[in-house]
Amino acid sequence: MEVQLQELLEKIQSEGVEEAKQQAQKILKQAEKEAETIKTQAQRDAEKTVQHAQTQADKIMASGKSALEQAGRDLVLSLEQRIKTLFSQVVEASVTSAYSEQVLTDAIGAVVKAWSTDGTIELSAKQGEQVFSSVKKNLSNQLKDGVTIVPNDKINAGFILREKDGSAYYDFSSAAIAKALTAYLNTNISSLISGNE
Numbered sequence: 127m128e129v130q131l132q133e134l135l136e137k138i139q140s141e142g143v144e145e146a147k148q149q150a151q152k153i154l155k156q157a158e159k160e161a162e163t164i165k166t167q168a169q170r171d172a173e174k175t176v177q178h179a180q181t182q183a184d185k186i187m188a189s190g191k192s193a194l195e196q197a198g199r200d201l202v203l204s205l206e207q208r209i210k211t212l213f214s215q216v217v218e219a220s221v222t223s224a225y226s227e228q229v230l231t232d233a234i235g236a237v238v239k240a241w242s243t244d245g246t247i248e249l250s251a252k253q254g255e256q257v258f259s260s261v262k263k264n265l266s267n268q269l270k271d272g273v274t275i276v277p278n279d280k281i282n283a284g285f286i287l288r289e290k291d292g293s294a295y296y297d298f299s300s301a302a303i304a305k306a307l308t309a310y311l312n313t314n315i316s317s318l319i320s321g322n323e
Contacts, residue, residue, distance in 0.1 A: 213311065218304035222283040225250075225300060227257045231264045233298065234285055244273060244290040250299070251277035 234247060249261060262275050278286065283300035 210308070214304060214308045217308050217311065218282075218300055221303045221307070222300040225283040227260050230257065230285065231261050234261060235264075237287060237296070237298075238273065241273075241287065246288045246290070247273065247275045248278035248281060248286040248288065249275060250281040250283050250285070251279045252282055 230249070238247070249257070281299045281301075284298045284303065286299055287296040289295065
């Protein structure tokens with residue numbers, strides 16, 4: 127009986143160990159399968175993350191390039207505008223300095239001869255009382271009745287002719303002459319700057 131009991135115990139032990147080994151194999155296979163699934167999912171997630179990061183980097187690069195191009199265009203336009211402004215200032219200063227007492231007297235005299243209506247000649251008050259008085263004195267013989275000469279504080283140099291009824295005026299101020307010259311010259315400057323000679 128003891129032998130039978132021993133055999134029974136060995137059989138139970140052997141079957142238990144075998145069953146435990148099978149269970150262990152089963153658990154190990156399940157763990158390996160889950161590990162493979164987790165690994166595959168992790169690889170997919172990593173690829174998605176890398177792809178997303180690359181897409182974002184490409185967008186940032188494109189945006190930076192676009193911003194840089196826009197900044198370049200803005201700089202060129204700003205520089206072009208600054209050059210035009212400086213050029214306009216130089217032209218106006220040149221025109222202002224060209225309006226000497228003699229030039230004003232000659233120009234106004236020529237215009238008054240051709241002018242057939244009554245009106246006002248507005249002279250720059252900024253050029254000084256001496257110029258104003260001199261032009262008025264030198265043209266006293268040529269001035270027709272109904273034509274008056276008055277100072278104008280808003281004119282830097284030159285003169286403006288206004289018809290008495292206000293229907294027309296002719297602006298020969300340094301600002302108007304400079305504006306007319308600059309409009310033509312700015313086109314040429316723009317062409318030079320942009321390279322479209």
